[in-house]
Amino acid sequence: MSKVRVLVGTRKGAFVLTSDGKRERWDISGPHFSGFELYHVKGSPADPNRLYASQCSGWFGQLIQRSNDGGETWEPVGNKFVYDGVPGTHQWYDGTPHPWEFKRVWHLEPSLTDPDTVYAGIEDAAIFRSTDGGQTWGELPGLRGHGSGPRWQPGAGGMCLHTILLDPSNPQRMYIAISAAGAFRTDDDGKTWRPINQGLKSQYIPDPNAEVGHCVHRIAMHRSRPNVLFMQKHWDVMRSDNAGELWQEVSGNLPTDFGFVIDVHAHEPDTIYVVPIKSDEHHYPLDGKLRVYRSRTGGNEWEALTKGLPQSDCYVNVLRDAMAVDSLDKCGVYFGTTGGQVYASADAGDNWTPIVRDLPGVLSVEVQTLP
Amino acid sequence: MIRVVLPAHLRTLAKVDGEVKLEVQGLPTQRSVLDALEACYPMLCGTLRDHVTKQRRPFVRFFACEEDLSHESPDALLPDAVANGTEPCLGVGAIAGG
Numbered sequence: 001m002s003k004v005r006v007l008v009g010t011r012k013g014a015f016v017l018t019s020d021g022k023r024e025r026w027d028i029s030g031p032h033f034s035g036f037e038l039y040h041v042k043g044s045p046a047d048p049n050r051l052y053a054s055q056c057s058g059w060f061g062q063l064i065q066r067s068n069d070g071g072e073t074w075e076p077v078g079n080k081f082v083y084d085g086v087p088g089t090h091q092w093y094d095g096t097p098h099p100w101e102f103k104r105v106w107h108l109e110p111s112l113t114d115p116d117t118v119y120a121g122i123e124d125a126a127i128f129r130s131t132d133g134g135q136t137w138g139e140l141p142g143l144r145g146h147g148s149g150p151r152w153q154p155g156a157g158g159m160c161l162h163t164i165l166l167d168p169s170n171p172q173r174m175y176i177a178i179s180a181a182g183a184f185r186t187d188d189d190g191k192t193w194r195p196i197n198q199g200l201k202s203q204y205i206p207d208p209n210a211e212v213g214h215c216v217h218r219i220a221m222h223r224s225r226p227n228v229l230f231m232q233k234h235w236d237v238m239r240s241d242n243a244g245e246l247w248q249e250v251s252g253n254l255p256t257d258f259g260f261v262i263d264v265h266a267h268e269p270d271t272i273y274v275v276p277i278k279s280d281e282h283h284y285p286l287d288g289k290l291r292v293y294r295s296r297t298g299g300n301e302w303e304a305l306t307k308g309l310p311q312s313d314c315y316v317n318v319l320r321d322a323m324a325v326d327s328l329d330k331c332g333v334y335f336g337t338t339g340g341q342v343y344a345s346a347d348a349g350d351n352w353t354p355i356v357r358d359l360p361g362v363l364s365v366e367v368q369t370l371p
Numbered sequence: 372m373i374r375v376v377l378p379a380h381l382r383t384l385a386k387v388d389g390e391v392k393l394e395v396q397g398l399p400t401q402r403s404v405l406d407a408l409e410a411c412y413p414m415l416c417g418t419l420r421d422h423v424t425k426q427r428r429p430f431v432r433f434f435a436c437e438e439d440l441s442h443e444s445p446d447a448l449l450p451d452a453v454a455n456g457t458e459p460c461l462g463v464g465a466i467a468g469g
Contacts, residue, residue: 057380059380060378060384060464063417076384079416079417080416
């Protein structure tokens with residue numbers, strides 16, 4: 001029978017939750033790296049026992065951990081992230097130039113084919129790559145070197161590169177997203193990049209055709225259809241059918257289209273999930289009701305999924321890297337909250353149950369479906 | 372022999388219990404002790420001081436002989452009691468926050 005491994009990064013350590021394919025009973029191990037912030041933990045699609053974890057602390061800085069046995073044991077690997085050449089400046093909150101400064105790794109994206117190759121999205125925004133299992137890291141400088149770099153500005157959470165999507169049909173193509181610069185695409189394995197933000201509307205940007213400056217919170221794709229992208233922007237849920245060349249809003253009947261996460265059903269490329277949040281000033285669910293919304297039409301038409309989720313007095317948030325799906329049939333959907341709950345649905349969102357309740361605030365959730 | 376006491380999280384990271392004992396050539400300074408520490412325990416690189424600038428991380432402090440040496444030059448000689456192994460050099464996670 002298949003197994004599921006859920007990798008949870010929290011404010012105070014990492015946790016590994018495992019279950020068989022029924023997804024009814026869960027074993028919990030952790031905290032790993034107790035006391036540290038674990039921004040992201042993710043496994044290699046090419047070798048599910050190879051895991052990477054971003055571990056950081058205000059005292060001791062950034063560490064990267066690697067496991068070769070599915071999280072049973074870990075070893076620290078390289079943590080030296082040095083910008084290529086003279087770092088230059090981006091725009092600070094007050095509009096003045098501010099030097100690029102490494103702060104932390106937000107996201108680790110292992111290669112689809114090589115367990116030793118992994119990408120890191122960092123704050124201040126840049127993308128790094130390791131081809132030796134995380135021992136050494138080098139920047140892909142074409143992204144920051146894009147002409148718009150000096151105009152990038154941090155969002156409230158920092159100027160973080162938080163999303164990295166690898167195109168399974170084209171190894172030369174990647175998508176990334178930065179708060180609050182926007183989305184970018186490379187078609188030459190990271191050498192050059194260009195913004196893909198046409199069609200995004202952000203109220204605080206007067207130019208409707210602004211090349212950069214959009215606060216993209218998350219992008220998702222289905223591996224069978226990599227030219228179709230779904231985006232949760234600061235406000236607005238968006239869709240592109242041409243690899244990001246043009247976006248259209250698909251918020252439809254959502255009660256609020258502010259949020260952080262977005263993900264796609266493992267087997268239905270037009271079934272997508274978001275967790276609407278009241279507003280950027282509140283960062284908790286509307287009316288104290290934690291509801292996942294599902295669209296089976298690729299957006300615009302949404303249904304609330306509430307069974308098993310708290311429908312009163314719930315004031316948690318669901319952060320941008322904290323939703324994932326498994327690839328079992330039926331598709332499992334998982335998300336973690338800032339209140340420390342990890343909720344799972346073993347039936348594509350129809351019914352939910354907390355598989356753990358009282359972790360530290362959840363920063364990230366990833367899922368591995370194992371044979 | 373120089374004795375170094377690491378913060379608990381870094382002892383875990385380096386997989387050591389208690390004090391670390393280091394051989395340092397010549398008269399010890401913060402720089403030479405940290406160089407020796409990082410050579411023996413490369414996983415500590417970047418945790419006490421910056422990889423490139425070698426500046427102390429902002430929330431890390433260095434103490435010895437009941438003195439805060441954090442603002443001393445990294446090339447200043449450490450006290451004799453540290454140099455002869457009578458007293459340890461302490462790396463401490465600064466008390467910060469509300």
